[in-house]
Amino acid sequence: MYLQRLKLIQFKNYTEQEVEFSERLNCLVGKNGMGKTNLLDAIYYLCMCKSYFSVQDRNAVQYGESFFRVEGDFLKKEKKHRIVAKVIPQKRKIVSLNEKPYKRLSEHIGLLPIVLIAPDDTMLIREGSEERRRFLDQSLSQINPTYLEQLIIYNRVLKQRNAALKQLFAVGSRDKTLVESYNQQLLKPSAYIFETRRTFLEIFNPIFKKYYKEISKGAEQAECVYKSMLWENEMSVLLQENFEKDYYLQRTTKGIHRDDLVFTLNKKPLKRFASQGQMKSYILALKLTQFELLKKEKGVTPILLLDDIFDKLDKYRVEHLLNLLLEKKDGQIFITDTHENRVEQIIQGFNTDYCKFVVVEGKIEL
Amino acid sequence: MEFSSKLLEKTIDVFASLPGIGRKSALRLALHLLKIDTDSVQEFTTAITNMKTHIRSCQRCHNISDNPVCHICEDARRDKSLICVVENIKDVMAIESTAQYKGLYHILGGIISPIEGVGPSDLTIDSLLQRIQEQEVKEIIMAISPTIEGDTTIFYISKKIKNLPIKVSTLARGISFGGELQYADELTLGRSIVTRIPYKSE
Ligand SMILES: Nc1ncnc2c1ncn2[C@@H]1O[C@H](COP(=O)(O)OP(=O)(O)OP(=O)(O)O)[C@@H](O)[C@H]1O
Ligand SMILES: [Mg+2]
Ligand SMILES: [Zn+2]
Numbered sequence: 001m002y003l004q005r006l007k008l009i010q011f012k013n014y015t016e017q018e019v020e021f022s023e024r025l026n027c028l029v030g031k032n033g034m035g036k037t038n039l040l041d042a043i044y045y046l047c048m049c050k051s052y053f054s055v056q057d058r059n060a061v062q063y064g065e066s067f068f069r070v071e072g073d074f075l076k077k078e079k080k081h082r083i084v085a086k087v088i089p090q091k092r093k094i095v096s097l098n099e100k101p102y103k104r105l106s107e108h109i110g111l112l113p114i115v116l117i118a119p120d121d122t123m124l125i126r127e128g129s130e131e132r133r134r135f136l137d138q139s140l141s142q143i144n145p146t147y148l149e150q151l152i153i154y155n156r157v158l159k160q161r162n163a164a165l166k167q168l169f170a171v172g173s174r175d176k177t178l179v180e181s182y183n184q185q186l187l188k189p190s191a192y193i194f195e196t197r198r199t200f201l202e203i204f205n206p207i208f209k210k211y212y213k214e215i216s217k218g219a220e221q222a223e224c225v226y227k228s229m230l231w232e233n234e235m236s237v238l239l240q241e242n243f244e245k246d247y248y249l250q251r252t253t254k255g256i257h258r259d260d261l262v263f264t265l266n267k268k269p270l271k272r273f274a275s276q277g278q279m280k281s282y283i284l285a286l287k288l289t290q291f292e293l294l295k296k297e298k299g300v301t302p303i304l305l306l307d308d309i310f311d312k313l314d315k316y317r318v319e320h321l322l323n324l325l326l327e328k329k330d331g332q333i334f335i336t337d338t339h340e341n342r343v344e345q346i347i348q349g350f351n352t353d354y355c356k357f358v359v360v361e362g363k364i365e366l
Numbered sequence: 367m368e369f370s371s372k373l374l375e376k377t378i379d380v381f382a383s384l385p386g387i388g389r390k391s392a393l394r395l396a397l398h399l400l401k402i403d404t405d406s407v408q409e410f411t412t413a414i415t416n417m418k419t420h421i422r423s424c425q426r427c428h429n430i431s432d433n434p435v436c437h438i439c440e441d442a443r444r445d446k447s448l449i450c451v452v453e454n455i456k457d458v459m460a461i462e463s464t465a466q467y468k469g470l471y472h473i474l475g476g477i478i479s480p481i482e483g484v485g486p487s488d489l490t491i492d493s494l495l496q497r498i499q500e501q502e503v504k505e506i507i508m509a510i511s512p513t514i515e516g517d518t519t520i521f522y523i524s525k526k527i528k529n530l531p532i533k534v535s536t537l538a539r540g541i542s543f544g545g546e547l548q549y550a551d552e553l554t555l556g557r558s559i560v561t562r563i564p565y566k567s568e
Contacts, residue, residue: 181478185521
């Protein structure tokens with residue numbers, strides 16, 4: 001599967017740009033702030049119906065404009081998939097496949113699997129649990145449409161339940177009937193999400209261990225431990241037992257929306273002791289595992305976006321990584337770098353088809 | 367656009383404030399009213415004013431009505447042991463047009479959605495519970511959209527009446543109700559009311 005052609009209109013710093021790509025390897029080079037990451041984000045948008053970096057669509061609209069449009073032709077299993085996203089923030093968002101608009105955006109997720117590796121991915125380790133749930137959800141919603149559907153339901157019911165708790169508290173009422181309706185509605189999605197995350201980590205860890213070893217060249221055992229309140233208790237029990245607490249705090253304190261991943265090396269939590277280098281290797285291994293699992297589950301090789309990879313790895317490791325990726329016969333890769341020739345020098349060592357693009361202030365020069 | 371008359375402009379503004387009417391159509395309507403004779407225009411204004419000042423909602427079912435109790439509730443041929451609970455007036459019209467249903471209605475005036483500030487007390491749920499206690503009701507049909515908020519509303523009401531000897535049923539899934547009910551075709555809608563299924567909360 002690969003992206004043949006991309007057309008951007010008023011997407012971030014691209015006013016209007018059309019470009020054709022190699023089906024194997026594409027290098028985007030240019031100085032800081034020229035638009036390399038923005039281009040990767042546009043590709044990500046076509047696959048996931050949202051930006052990798054911001055939940056708000058208005059941040060992707062060129063300053064001073066009211067809409068953006070991203071169009072891409074993907075070739076998947078010899079069939080052309082033309083995806084068009086036309087977005088007027090807070091008004092309209094239409095994503096279409098071969099001229100046919102989706103009724104729900106969630107139907108599109110997973111059609112064109114994608115993995116992006118970005119420099120600020122270290123947030124995954126340093127920040128709160130939300131980032132790590134996002135990582136899980138990114139993988140699972142591309143693999144399993146039912147997961148995405150149940151997650152959307154869960155989040156919606158949760159929001160309603162929290163609003164209901166606020167209202168109860170405001171009027172000083174203890175009528176539990178409405179909250180109990182929400183409790184009931186949360187049971188099925190929580191059980192499904194817990195079960196899916198649990199089994200996902202079972203297949204994730206063996207592959208992850210292997211990648212970490214390979215990248216770090218170390219002997220440590222890496223493992224992601226799935227942490228959830230649902231290991232010990234049923235959701236129905238958690239909600240019932242914590243009604244008083246939820247009532248006073250005016251929000252739902254227990255449930256899979258509090259799940260986390262504990263990243264460990266030799267069974268010790270990474271957060272506390274890991275070196276910069278270990279963290280970089282860890283994140284790269286996480287992402288490559290995501291890549292491999294998506295590939296396995298979807299039956300196509302995901303598009304891989306490697307943003308500022310030299311920020312994470314030295315020249316020899318990049319070479320090693322590309323070797324690893326390119327020895328497989330298929331898959332499209334995008335790499336960005338601030339050095340004009342660094343990637344090219346490495347790639348010339350391989351016998352592979354590639355294109356180089358120079359990005360200059362929202363314009364692409366071949 | 368510049369108009370030579372402020373009076374015309376005001377009329378256009380008013381029409382254009384209606385749903386589905388843009389300024390072009392508004393202009394066309396206003397010019398048309400200017401052309402026809404004054405009596406016919408009077409007919410319009412009286413009809414609208416009368417509707418607005420005299421229409422009320424039925425004390426029992428909250429449907430729109432000219433009298434304290436609407437003609438559906440008054441109709442002696444209708445089965446008073448059966449109440450179909452719907453979100454709004456449009457849903458009643460859609461179900462009536464199927465000619466398959468001979469019971470009464472209860473219009474909630476929305477569905478429960480605390481995010482949008484709509485709690486149970488903002489709807490006519492208390493009045494429904496009262497009706498059930500006063501009337502000989504055997505069955506309640508929940509004709510409410512199969513959305514998250516619809517499910518909440520159905521669950522909430524059925525919880526409130528769970529100690530009463532009343533059957534609760536819902537319409538078969540797959541047909542859209544609520545706001546989209548008017549678009550459901552009459553045959554499917556009619557059939558789904560006849561073949562309604564008992565409601566189970568679990
Ligand atoms: N909505 C927007 N409208 C216009 N320009 C924008 C918008 N959002 C970001 N930009 C501009 O895009 C530029 C950043 O682009 P991008 O992050 O793609 O750079 P980059 O080439 O990846 O740089 P680096 O090498 O530093 O990572 C900034 O100059 C920023 O002002
Ligand atoms: Mg960048
Ligand atoms: Zn009535």
